[in-house]
Amino acid sequence: MTRAGRPLSVVVEHAVYTETLRLLADESGTALHRQSIADGAQVSRQTLYNRWPTVGDIVLDALSDRAARSIDSSGTLRAYLVDLAAAIDGWARPGLRWVLAAAQHDTNFAERFRSTFLGMRHTAMHTAVTSELSDREAARRTADLIAASLWYNVAIVDRPLDAAWIDEMCGLVEATS
Amino acid sequence: MTRAGRPLSVVVEHAVYTETLRLLADESGTALHRQSIADGAQVSRQTLYNRWPTVGDIVLDALSDRAARSIDSSGTLRAYLVDLAAAIDGWARPGLRWVLAAAQHDTNFAERFRSTFLGMRHTAMHTAVTSELSDREAARRTADLIAASLWYNVAIVDRPLDAAWIDEMCGLVEATS
DNA sequence: CGCAATAATGGTCAGCGTGTCCACTAATTG
DNA sequence: CAATTAGTGGACACGCTGACCATTATTGCG
Secondary structure (H helix, E strand, O other): OOOOOOOOOHHHHHHHHHHHHHHHHHHHHOOOOHHHHHHHHOOOHHHHHHHOOOHHHHHHHHHHHHHOOOOOOOOOHHHHHHHHHHHHHHHHHHHHHHHHHHHHHOHHHHHHHHHHHHHHHHHHHHHHHHOOOOOHHHHHHHHHHHHHHHHHHHHHOOOOOOHHHHHHHHHHHHHHO | OOOOOOOOOHHHHHHHHHHHHHHHHHHHHOOOOHHHHHHHHOOOHHHHHHHOOOHHHHHHHHHHHHHOOOOOOOOOHHHHHHHHHHHHHHHHHHHHHHHHHHHHHOHHHHHHHHHHHHHHHHHHHHHHHHOOOOOHHHHHHHHHHHHHHHHHHHHHOOOOOOHHHHHHHHHHHHHHO
């Protein structure tokens, strides 16, 4: 059943996501506000209020939208990590950092962040690790450790997720098996 | 040689640090601004501009000031982690989260954050781990992993650093030795 | 077709923290 | 005393916010 009334514009979504990721890439998102997004995306500021409760939710949706089309989690753990690292170092890092910052001040948004975005990412990581580690408890701990190291490099020490990092994470799994 | 002119007021520092930590404890620091700090600490807002380049630097100094008087890193690794976990879950967590958020938007502040605060904490962790792990390279990796897990629990999943976490971190060292 | 319903626009408005300036007072050295 | 530095309190424009409102656009249904 399709609901009555004017449907949500797909053009708006696309323009908003594009402009959001563009603003995040420039100056690591210092100028990311509803104002700048609305101006750049040729969209009314009010529309942003109507469709997203918070700027963080816009970033979250923009990241999810792009991640869904560029990250494959069906191969080996190493392949997944290579894919993931390329995405983060390629385009996702500023957005991840912005979302992380927003989650520190807004408890409600932090909950949404964890239940939607983080939940998806975590299960992907978990299945990837489980495929190479039979012990369920060990797999859980290792997946958590990889996720922790990932965020640590992204948000705290700001280091690239290079080949050395991937090797180290894979070594973590081998040492436990 | 003492410099000419009126000396920096120690009263100002103390009042500012106290009010900052108090504001951070209430509502996890949503109302932490120069304005609110100045009002609560009975200090001119201009003074804050004169002495700290950023609100983040105020928080950083407030945390360092208190951490210097309440965290001991001279015993075993387990003792250090117990001490550290108690401090974070006791009073430091909101401040750490606030600083982390600020570091995501301000590159210069992020650099100060790493070179001062993070540097101190990292060497403390490193020596604590080295005391129980002879291999230097393994010690470095393990210390990084513990730090990563710590920040992950503080800023991403928002879970307490309880006894189970301490056990898991100690287990990480034993598995490597 | 006309009506109800929902989406999107563009404009206005007060609120509030920011950053910056200024004149003035306070405390310390020489 | 003069010079120097710290702290105060008031003022100002700027920019983003969140919340309105009227108007227009696009769809489903009777």
